[in-house]
Amino acid sequence: MQTIVIRGSRFENIKEIHEFLADALCFPDYYGKNLDALHDVLGELPRTEEVQFVVLFSGKMEENLTSKLEKLVMVLEDSAAENPNLQVIAADEREE
Numbered sequence: 001m002q003t004i005v006i007r008g009s010r011f012e013n014i015k016e017i018h019e020f021l022a023d024a025l026c027f028p029d030y031y032g033k034n035l036d037a038l039h040d041v042l043g044e045l046p047r048t049e050e051v052q053f054v055v056l057f058s059g060k061m062e063e064n065l066t067s068k069l070e071k072l073v074m075v076l077e078d079s080a081a082e083n084p085n086l087q088v089i090a091a092d093e094r095e096e
Contacts, residue, residue: 008055014069025051038072
């Protein structure tokens with residue numbers, strides 16, 4: 001199983017997150033880097049490939065990014081509902 005960790009505190013905007021996901025999962029060049037396109041390419045992932053997304057929210061994130069990350073989690077969860085090989089975990093990232 002491949003685990004993709006998205007630490008909200010490490011990104012300045014949603015575009016960076018889309019680029020991170022495209023690189024991590026080797027999305028095709030035509031990936032539109034938006035939520036609709038994300039849902040589409042996740043639906044095209046081979047059903048034999050297991051992927052777990054761990055999305056970590058942080059108090060250090062700007063409110064705008066927090067809102068967009070929440071929408072991203074919803075798309076990931078919708079995609080996971082359609083593809084049993086996708087898993088999503090969303091949690092608060094705690095500073096130690």
